[in-house]
Amino acid sequence: MRVTNNTFPNSLLRHLERITVDMNKLQEQVANGQRITNVSDDSAAANRILDMQEEKEKIAQFTKNASRAENINNTTISQVQNFIKISDRVSEIATLANDLKGQEGLQAYAEEVDELIEHALQGANAKFSGEYIFGGTASGTAPFAANVDANGKVVDPDAGGPGVAITYNGAASGPEFHLSESGLVSPFTDGTTNQQFADFINNMVELRDALESGSQNAVTSTIRDNLETSEDQLIFTLSRQGSIQLRIEFDTNLNRERYTDLEENISAEADVDISQTIVRLTQVQNAYQASLQSAGRVLNSSLLQFI
Numbered sequence: 001m002r003v004t005n006n007t008f009p010n011s012l013l014r015h016l017e018r019i020t021v022d023m024n025k026l027q028e029q030v031a032n033g034q035r036i037t038n039v040s041d042d043s044a045a046a047n048r049i050l051d052m053q054e055e056k057e058k059i060a061q062f063t064k065n066a067s068r069a070e071n072i073n074n075t076t077i078s079q080v081q082n083f084i085k086i087s088d089r090v091s092e093i094a095t096l097a098n099d100l101k102g103q104e105g106l107q108a109y110a111e112e113v114d115e116l117i118e119h120a121l122q123g124a125n126a127k128f129s130g131e132y133i134f135g136g137t138a139s140g141t142a143p144f145a146a147n148v149d150a151n152g153k154v155v156d157p158d159a160g161g162p163g164v165a166i167t168y169n170g171a172a173s174g175p176e177f178h179l180s181e182s183g184l185v186s187p188f189t190d191g192t193t194n195q196q197f198a199d200f201i202n203n204m205v206e207l208r209d210a211l212e213s214g215s216q217n218a219v220t221s222t223i224r225d226n227l228e229t230s231e232d233q234l235i236f237t238l239s240r241q242g243s244i245q246l247r248i249e250f251d252t253n254l255n256r257e258r259y260t261d262l263e264e265n266i267s268a269e270a271d272v273d274i275s276q277t278i279v280r281l282t283q284v285q286n287a288y289q290a291s292l293q294s295a296g297r298v299l300n301s302s303l304l305q306f307i
Contacts, residue, residue: 045269052262059259065177066252073187075128080238087231094224103214110211136171143170165205168198179251200230
């Protein structure tokens with residue numbers, strides 16, 4: 001077999017090119033800390049990384065949903081707590097009114113209750129991020145409408161009747177948020193609960209009208225019972241929103257842990273062991289230098305040196 005003069009130089013060149021490719025790749029890995037920069041580097045690992053990155057994006061969206069749901073729920077809890085404070089004071093006034101004698105004292109209480117009615121109505125039509133929190137899916141319009149007189153005072157158009165000074169015009173339910181693949185939660189109170197808020201304010205209107213009548217016996221046991229029922233409903237609502245808060249926190253913690261696990265798994269797939277890569281790079285660089293030195297000695301030799 002005839003060996004041409006170019007055989008060794010060509011083989012050497014191909015060998016040096018392979019070593020150069022390996023050396024450049026190792027240098028890039030040391031520089032960026034990544035084992036995989038192209039799918040072709042490790043197609044199986046690259047596909048696993050893409051799947052995990054897609055899952056991370058979903059979890060990130062779930063986390064945003066949970067943050068918004070938590071903010072809405074916190075606002076709801078704050079307003080319900082405010083209702084309970086108002087209810088405590090109104091119930092106290094209803095009890096104290098029995099011991100008062102004289103219209104002036106009753107009128108003073110009536111004026112205080114009237115202020116509390118306005119305060120409660122403002123809370124019932126509270127907003128979060130420009131949306132009414134008690135409106136359900138109909139969050140663009142005020143959910144509670146008040147019947148007012150010429151002076152802007154909330155009044156029952158059928159005084160002495162069932163009490164419809166405040167009406168609820170919102171939706172029956174509120175939007176739901178995905179906190180996980182299969183987990184849905186609504187931080188909004190439903191239409192039944194919101195109607196109870198309207199009943200609560202109507203009970204306050206009935207108490208105020210009774211106080212304004214100036215009769216000590218006008219604050220009947222029925223009025224006090226209705227106020228007590230409203231407060232029980234408010235406390236139940238607060239408890240329910242508290243359980244929703246726990247649910248949001250639980251799913252948020254799970255998502256946070258899963259996100260961390262995915263980052264660690266992606267790192268294990270994509271990142272290089274820097275110390276091992278540096279050792280490997282040193283070995284390749286030494287091999288490159290040795291090849292150059294060996295090639296230099298061979299190429300400088302001729303057949304005359306061996307005769």
